[in-house]
Amino acid sequence: MTGADPEYGHLVPLLEQYAALDPDDPRREALRDRLVTGFLPIAQHIARRFSNRGEPLDDLVQVATVGLINAIDRFAPDRGSDFFSFAVPTISGEVRRHFRDLGWSMRVPRRLKDLHVSINAVVADLSQTLGRAPKPSEIAERLGVPVAEVLEGLEASEAYRSSSLDEMLSSEKGSATLGELVGAADAELDRVDHRQALRPVLAELAPRERTIVLLRFFGNMTQTQIAEEVGISQMHVSRLLSQTLDRLRTRLDPETRAG
Amino acid sequence: MSEPRHLDETLDGVSTVEVRTSASAALIPTIRAVASDLAARADFDLDAISDLRMAVDEACATLVDVAAPRSVLQCTFQVRPERIQVLAEVQAAQPDATVSTDTFGWRVLKTLADEVEVHHGTAGEDGRGTVGIRLDKRAGVLTQSTSFPVPRPNGEGR
Numbered sequence: 001m002t003g004a005d006p007e008y009g010h011l012v013p014l015l016e017q018y019a020a021l022d023p024d025d026p027r028r029e030a031l032r033d034r035l036v037t038g039f040l041p042i043a044q045h046i047a048r049r050f051s052n053r054g055e056p057l058d059d060l061v062q063v064a065t066v067g068l069i070n071a072i073d074r075f076a077p078d079r080g081s082d083f084f085s086f087a088v089p090t091i092s093g094e095v096r097r098h099f100r101d102l103g104w105s106m107r108v109p110r111r112l113k114d115l116h117v118s119i120n121a122v123v124a125d126l127s128q129t130l131g132r133a134p135k136p137s138e139i140a141e142r143l144g145v146p147v148a149e150v151l152e153g154l155e156a157s158e159a160y161r162s163s164s165l166d167e168m169l170s171s172e173k174g175s176a177t178l179g180e181l182v183g184a185a186d187a188e189l190d191r192v193d194h195r196q197a198l199r200p201v202l203a204e205l206a207p208r209e210r211t212i213v214l215l216r217f218f219g220n221m222t223q224t225q226i227a228e229e230v231g232i233s234q235m236h237v238s239r240l241l242s243q244t245l246d247r248l249r250t251r252l253d254p255e256t257r258a259g
Numbered sequence: 260m261s262e263p264r265h266l267d268e269t270l271d272g273v274s275t276v277e278v279r280t281s282a283s284a285a286l287i288p289t290i291r292a293v294a295s296d297l298a299a300r301a302d303f304d305l306d307a308i309s310d311l312r313m314a315v316d317e318a319c320a321t322l323v324d325v326a327a328p329r330s331v332l333q334c335t336f337q338v339r340p341e342r343i344q345v346l347a348e349v350q351a352a353q354p355d356a357t358v359s360t361d362t363f364g365w366r367v368l369k370t371l372a373d374e375v376e377v378h379h380g381t382a383g384e385d386g387r388g389t390v391g392i393r394l395d396k397r398a399g400v401l402t403q404s405t406s407f408p409v410p411r412p413n414g415e416g417r
Binding site: 123132133134135136137147151154155198216217220222223224234235238241242245246248249252 | 296299300302303304305306307308309310312313316317320363364366367370398399
């Protein structure tokens with residue numbers, strides 16, 4: 001994706017013109033409108049990548065468009081980089097900030113939100129090297145912060161409602177293999193007592209939630225393994241699992257549960 | 260088979276935490292927060308922390324369903340260096356109340372905890388029976404090299 005891109009190629013000279021104009025130049029506004037309209041598909045594309053995460057797509061497109069406008073305003077063609085490599089991170093940054101600020105169901109200090117993001121990144125990394133979920137002490141060591149702070153950060157992540165920032169971009173990954181995996185877990189599901197009518201209740205779940213439940217309770221996979229398989233973070237798996245168990249509990253008849 | 264009702268066994272690096280609430284579903288989040296906090300402070304790995312949290316949630320929810328009205332849910336956590344044992348207990352609504360083990364909920368418990376068992380006891384004063392669930396959770400996943408899909412070798416007892 002460079003300036004030679006046929007879809008956006010004609011906009012590149014406009015970007016240069018725009019950057020060269022004096023801030024008070026009356027032509028600026030019209031030019032900016034053309035640029036925003038022209039590049040809008042990029043913002044929409046990025047917004048879509050963050051969709052299905054609990055925020056309405058319309059809102060995400062708006063936020064992404066704000067990011068696009070910022071990118072257009074701040075872009076300096078004379079620095080040598082092309083517009084895309086500048087705009088894409090600027091726009092996704094804007095959307096991420098939106099999630100960070102709005103995605104919390106409880107007021108959590110910014111410091112903890114940032115810590116949550118760093119913890120999430122380090123957890124993914126450590127899980128890979130360790131082949132299992134890391135311990136708080138291992139996370140603390142990697143981040144170079146006291147364990148107490150990691151504990152605080154982990155607690156804060158309980159307050160996070162929809163999804164975490166670092167797992168969003170990987171949602172497309174791994175879905176191809178899920179069918180097979182769930183197939184094996186399904187066989188195991190057959191061994192559960194039918195009187196619980198578990199299967200229809202499971203069928204009501206969203207595909208990803210259903211997959212996670214099957215893999216955890218019928219496929220005998222750990223959360224970390226599931227996280228890797230499904231392409232989301234361990235903390236996200238943890239949240240989805242507890243939410244889903246909650247739902248299942250209310251849907252399944254109490255007397256079939258307790259006997 | 261009565262549990263010691265006092266906290267005098269601080270020997271062998273065991274610390275004991277007891278939480279008593281009304282046997283009400285609304286208070287379970289408090290108990291599971293305690294579970295999760297104890298596991299995190301004991302430096303369990305993140306999978307184990309989350310497993311314990313969900314297991315305690317499930318156990319308490321199961322027990323609240325069979326608890327006598329206006330009775331107490333008591334959770335005793337024994338934190339050892341490498342494991343946490345939990346005994347959750349309620350006064351049973353019916354004398355013959357128990358927790359059935361052929362349900363999805365029980366499967367959840369068996370998956371999440373390393374050991375689970377149903378526990379029956381007598382609650383002191385009025386001699387009413389208690390129903391409990393005892394959980395044992397180790398600090399980390401056994402490094403099983405089992406990559407998926409591997410059928411469970413031990414059948415689920417059915």
